[in-house]
Amino acid sequence: MKLPVLLLCILQLTATPCAAADACTWFEPDAGPVAQSTRILSDRAREIRDFALFAHRKIGADIIERQGLYLETLLDALPACADRNKKITWLTRLLIEAPDTGQFADRIARLIDAANPAPPATAPAP
Amino acid sequence: MKRVLLFVCALAWMCLPASAAPVVAASAAEATQAHHERKWLALLHYRPHAGGYVSDADRPAFFLAPNGKHSPGDELAAALDALRSNRATEFACRFPARYEWLVRRFGLFPDTQPDSAWMVRCPELQAWYARFPGTQISINFASSYMESPSSMFGHTFLKIYQDSNRSLLSPTINYAARTAARESELSFVRKGLFGGFPGVVDELPFYRRLRSYSENEGRDIWEYQLALSPEQLRTLLLHVWEIRDGIFDYYFIGENCAYRTLALIDVARPELGLLAQFARVTVPVETVRTLKANGLVLGSTYWPAYTKRVRQHEQQLGSEGAQQARAIANGAMAGDTGVQNDPRRQAGVLQLAYEYQSLQINRDQAARETAKATMNAIVRQRLALATDSGLTELPASATPDQGHRGSPLSLGLFDSDGRQGYLLGWAGFQHTLGDPLAGYEPYAEIAVLKAQLRFGQGQAARLQRIDWLALQSTDPGSSLLGSSAWRLLLSTRDRDFVDGQHRVTGLDYGRGRAWPLGPAVLAVMPGVGLEMSRAQPHDVALSGTLSVLLSHQGERWSTQMAWEAGKFVLGSRLYRSEARLKASLALGSDSNIAISARRSFHPRASDELLIEYQYFR
Numbered sequence: 001m002k003l004p005v006l007l008l009c010i011l012q013l014t015a016t017p018c019a020a021a022d023a024c025t026w027f028e029p030d031a032g033p034v035a036q037s038t039r040i041l042s043d044r045a046r047e048i049r050d051f052a053l054f055a056h057r058k059i060g061a062d063i064i065e066r067q068g069l070y071l072e073t074l075l076d077a078l079p080a081c082a083d084r085n086k087k088i089t090w091l092t093r094l095l096i097e098a099p100d101t102g103q104f105a106d107r108i109a110r111l112i113d114a115a116n117p118a119p120p121a122t123a124p125a126p
Numbered sequence: 127m128k129r130v131l132l133f134v135c136a137l138a139w140m141c142l143p144a145s146a147a148p149v150v151a152a153s154a155a156e157a158t159q160a161h162h163e164r165k166w167l168a169l170l171h172y173r174p175h176a177g178g179y180v181s182d183a184d185r186p187a188f189f190l191a192p193n194g195k196h197s198p199g200d201e202l203a204a205a206l207d208a209l210r211s212n213r214a215t216e217f218a219c220r221f222p223a224r225y226e227w228l229v230r231r232f233g234l235f236p237d238t239q240p241d242s243a244w245m246v247r248c249p250e251l252q253a254w255y256a257r258f259p260g261t262q263i264s265i266n267f268a269s270s271y272m273e274s275p276s277s278m279f280g281h282t283f284l285k286i287y288q289d290s291n292r293s294l295l296s297p298t299i300n301y302a303a304r305t306a307a308r309e310s311e312l313s314f315v316r317k318g319l320f321g322g323f324p325g326v327v328d329e330l331p332f333y334r335r336l337r338s339y340s341e342n343e344g345r346d347i348w349e350y351q352l353a354l355s356p357e358q359l360r361t362l363l364l365h366v367w368e369i370r371d372g373i374f375d376y377y378f379i380g381e382n383c384a385y386r387t388l389a390l391i392d393v394a395r396p397e398l399g400l401l402a403q404f405a406r407v408t409v410p411v412e413t414v415r416t417l418k419a420n421g422l423v424l425g426s427t428y429w430p431a432y433t434k435r436v437r438q439h440e441q442q443l444g445s446e447g448a449q450q451a452r453a454i455a456n457g458a459m460a461g462d463t464g465v466q467n468d469p470r471r472q473a474g475v476l477q478l479a480y481e482y483q484s485l486q487i488n489r490d491q492a493a494r495e496t497a498k499a500t501m502n503a504i505v506r507q508r509l510a511l512a513t514d515s516g517l518t519e520l521p522a523s524a525t526p527d528q529g530h531r532g533s534p535l536s537l538g539l540f541d542s543d544g545r546q547g548y549l550l551g552w553a554g555f556q557h558t559l560g561d562p563l564a565g566y567e568p569y570a571e572i573a574v575l576k577a578q579l580r581f582g583q584g585q586a587a588r589l590q591r592i593d594w595l596a597l598q599s600t601d602p603g604s605s606l607l608g609s610s611a612w613r614l615l616l617s618t619r620d621r622d623f624v625d626g627q628h629r630v631t632g633l634d635y636g637r638g639r640a641w642p643l644g645p646a647v648l649a650v651m652p653g654v655g656l657e658m659s660r661a662q663p664h665d666v667a668l669s670g671t672l673s674v675l676l677s678h679q680g681e682r683w684s685t686q687m688a689w690e691a692g693k694f695v696l697g698s699r700l701y702r703s704e705a706r707l708k709a710s711l712a713l714g715s716d717s718n719i720a721i722s723a724r725r726s727f728h729p730r731a732s733d734e735l736l737i738e739y740q741y742f743r
Contacts, residue, residue, distance in 0.1 A: 050331075051294070051331070051333060054333060054334060054337055055294070055333050055337065057484040057487070058333075058336075058341075060480070060501070060505060061480060061481065061484070063505075064476075064477060064480065064505060064508045064509065065514065065515065066514075069293065069294060070294065073292065073293075073294045073295060092509055095505060096505060096506055
C-alpha cells in the first residue's frame, strides 16, 4: 500500500482503498496506531473488542507462548496478512505498549474497522 | 439480481400468512391425532400425569388455550385457529418453532416455500436468531462447584459454533435461575428447592463461560459435540426463543439447567424420549450419559480449569521454580534472577509467574493496578527470551460420563460389639473418597439423601441414618494456590450417648487445611456442631468439633483413616470421640467393595466391623 493511502486509512478519512490493499502494512512497525474516531464500531469490531477486554490475560499468556486458541482467535479477526509473524509481533508490541486493557482492546477494534470497512453497526448489544 | 430475487421472495412471504393466504384446514380427526405426537408434546413440554398430560411450563402466556397446560388437544386447536386468523404473524413471532412444525405438519400455506423467509415479519426474532450463525452444536459440562448449592452437581449449557477458529467467540445458551442480587442465603436455598426463581436463558460468548467457570471458579469444562442436523438445530434455537424468559420455574434438584438443556435437545429429537428417565432428580452428568447412550455424542473436548493448568506447571518446575514464580509475581524478585543460565527454565518460571498473577488479580481487586504493572514487567522479560518454556498440559484421564453412576445400592454385613446383622443402603446421589475415582474430582465427597437400614439378630429393621446432605473437600492445593479443607453434614443418625445410641438430627460444619503427605492427603478441620435430640438434656446442644483425616485415592484402591471428636459446650457436657479405618476396592466403574472398622472411645467404648458391597445405578 502506498504511504499516502495508508495515512488516509489510519486517519479513517477513506475506506475503500484500505480494504483492497495488502493488509500486512497495518502490522509494520512504522504503521502507527489507528487514530481515535467518533465513528461507532462495527458489530464485528465490537465483538472482538469485548473479547480482547474479557480475555486479555489469556490472550497475553498465548502471545507470550506464541500459540494458543486465544491468540488464534485474534489473528483470525485481524486483517488478513500472509505473514503470521508480523501479526504476532504487532500484538506483542501492543500488549506491552498499551497502558491498560481498554486501550489494548480499542486499538485492535479500530484496526479491524479501519482495514475492513463494514456496514453500519446495529444497535449496541444490551 | 440475487438480492432482487430475495427481496421479491421476502415481500411475497411478508404478505402471505397475515393476509388471506390459502390455508389448508386440518381435519378435526387429523388434529386429534396430531396432539398426541411427540413433537407437539415436546414443544409444549407435556408429560404424562394422572391419565392425561400436564405441561412443565409455569406461565399462562406459554399457552393459547385457557386449559392449555393440561390439554395438548385444546392447545393444538387454539394454535390452528390462530394460524387461520389474522393473528398468524403474531403467533409465528412468539412461537416460531411451533409455527414451523404446524406449517409442515398440516401443509399450511401451500403456495409458500418452507424456508425461513417468514421471519422477516418478526424483526426482533430475526435479529436474535442472526446471533447464531453456526451450524453445529455442543453440550458443555462444567464440573461440580461445591461452594454453591446450585452448582454442586455440575452445570450444562449449549454452544452453537461454526468452526474451530471462532470457537471462543461462539454464542452459548445457558439456562439458569434469575436470582435477586440481595437474596438471603436461606431464601436462595428455599426458592431453589421449592420454586420461586424463574428460569431464564442468556447467550454470552463461550470465552465468557470459560472465564466464569474455568478461571474464576476453577472448574473443568468438557465439551461434547452433538449429532444434530442444521434443521434440528434450527428447531432447537427457535424453541429457545419461546422459553427464554421465565416460562419455567427453576429448581436445583429436578427442573434445573441440565433438565431444561436436555428438554431443548428433546424438542429437536423428540422420537428419542430423552427426558423419560428424569423425573424428580436431574444430575447434569446423567443427561450427558443419556445423550451418549442415544448416539447423539460425536466426540469431546477438554477445557481444563485454569487452576489445574497452573498446578501442572508448578509441578513441572518444582518447588524452587514455584517459589521463584511467586517472588516475581509479588514483585520481590526480578524476573531474570536466579535462572539466567537456563533460558528455558527462566521462560517457564516467568510464565508461571504470569499465570499465578492472573489468578491473584481475580482474587484481590484492591491490588489490581500493582498487579497489572507487575504482569506487564513479566511480559516484557518473558518476551525478551527467544525460547519456549517447555511447559505442557496433561490430558484428563477420564471424562465425567465415564465415572460411576450417581445412585448406589449397598448391601453389607456388620459385627457391632459382638452382635451381627446386615444392612441395606441407598443414596440419591453419592461420590465419596472410597468410590471409584475415574471421572470425578479427587479429594471431594458429596452425598444427597443417603439412607442406611440395619437388620440385627432377632431385632426389627431400623433406619440407622439419613444423610440429607454431606459435603467434604480436602484439596491439598499447592505451594502457590494454597489448600482448602472443609466439610458440611446435615444428617439424622443414631449417635452414641452414655446409656447407648439415640436418634439425633445435627448440622456439622468444619473448615481447615490439607497437606500432601506422600501419595496421601492429611486434612485437619476444626468446626462446630449443632445437635437436636430428646436424649440431650435441653433437646438442643452445641459442640466444638475436630476432624482429622488421612486419605489416599488410587485408581482401584483407596484408604481413609479418620479421628473425630466433639465436646459439647452449650446444652450438654457430653464428649464424643471415635476413630475409623476404611479400605475400598473398585471392582469396575460402577461397583466397589469396602471393609471398615470403627472404634468409639467416648462417651462409651464400642467397636464395629463392616463389609459392604456397592453398586451404582
